[in-house]
Amino acid sequence: MTAKYTVGQYLVDRLHQLGLDHLFSIAGDYSIDWVNNYVQPGPIKVIEEVNELNAGYAADGYARLKGIGALCVTYSAGALCAVNPIAGAYVEKVPIVLINGTPSIKRTLTFEQTGFSAHHFISGRETDLQVFEYITAATARVDNPDLAPMLIDYALTQCITERRPVYIELLQDIVDCPCKPAPAEKLTPAAIMSDPQSRTESVKALSDALINAKNPLIWLGLEIDRYGLQDQAKRLIQKLNIPYVTELLSKGVLSEDDPLFAGVFDGQASSADVQTLFKNADFILSLGVWLTDINSLGWMFDFARTAFVSLDTVKYGVFFRAQVALGHFIDDLLAADIKPSKQTVPKPVYKKSGVTAADPITYQGFYDFIPQFIDDNTILGSDASMNYFGSMLLKVAAQRGFISQSSYSSIGYIGPAATGICLACQAMENNKRVIVFTGDGGFQMTAQCLSTQARFELNPIIFVIDNGVYAVEQWLADASVFSDKKAEFYKSCELRRWNYSKLAEVFDCGGQKVETYGQLEEAIADAKGHPKRPIVIQVVLADRKSIPANAAWKEPLDAHNVPIRVAR
């Protein structure tokens, strides 16, 4: 057989050119030939995952750092398990390629025309494609070798342009078909366009507002990260000498050591200083910020003094201009004649832990104790749980040193995402240690992440806060339960308790159960001494009603959304 260039090879080459060094995969006979014959022998390392949910989250964590992530699954039975992570990536603008190994043309036609089904088929060729059309930036059904390069290039270009997941349906009988080789030049994102008039008028309006403001504030959002605008944003902040805050979704977008960094803004969960800064600012320039309930907890915005430059538009009170790219807008502000502000910037205050080794651990106490183990070589991650509150106030010295899925907020995200984050750090050779915080409810959803991490000798430290309850769910539904000593948790929020530290025996990883700060310190020292295995640290909260201090503001509401005071 003469050596030929194939569709299977084309996809591998295009992905690798984009910086993909790892592919998360769950074997299936519709995709296995592509993985075995084209990915495995090549430069992309295959990471055999335990299920598609975890594979999707791992690809998400990976892509947040590497700028591209990918998973390969099998038709319907596999692919539909990946719907949730792909939806999360769509919401949060994470560029993931989902490769779906799909039954051959022959099998498809046979099923559609005779009813003789091939395994995994639901209703013919449209099912998976239609499901993913809603939650991806592009779908491509690669069912013809001549069209394959064009379809693959289209999907991948959409992925890196929109920074959103794309779906490639790779038919099993097309993989080995010859096609034209991948060009040497890698794909690049399509240009982002701005309307010149909108751009000029927006910069004029907002630079006037900056010039007139006595206490301006900058609020950096996640688009600064997704569009790689960190350096531009940093230069702008320095030029204007304006304090800035981030949001939970964009925490760590710049190093929190930056002298102009004032803290993370998350509504009433923010520090008192950040709340005051927000209230006293006479003009807030938000760059790439998305308004979400979790990133603005309990806060009423004053839109008359807050300008939003994001999602390709500029909104400031009744001023609205469309089609203004964030990068272009920052460039123009950098060029504008605006004098630096003379404000003094309040430094974030980090609380010191005042506990003794024998004290029982509380949710807040944990977060006061943990900073001593975090440095600029650490990447932190937090799951949707009470951990959002605690972790948002930790100092993150590393740029891009914090990861959370805090818009979509699907619990169980951070454990498997840590697999991808560790592998991305390996590929980037940055030697960072990954430390993540999850609730016990979230951890129960995707605990098999430990298996993949042990298999590939990855070393995340996973703190499972063991309170036996879906605390934040209870808090959202009725927060009074936490302050009313006699009140019971909703039955639907009670968890079956697991002995998480014993998972060490199941998965051949590290496992420690801690109830006091002394034990916690020893467990962390043990974890740091084992660079080649994951460790789960089960942090048992004796008081199941203990919650982080910045979650205590929430008043229970009556049926009319009016706060009611609980008799204590």
Ligand SMILES: Cc1ncc(C[n+]2csc(CCOP(=O)(O)OP(=O)(O)O)c2C)c(N)n1
């Ligand atoms: C996949 C998914 N299912 C359900 C929910 C609803 N939900 C939001 S927070 C939460 C509880 C989280 O509890 P846990 O992980 O134990 O952390 P804690 O709040 O106790 O710190 C639940 C069930 C969700 N966000 N995602």
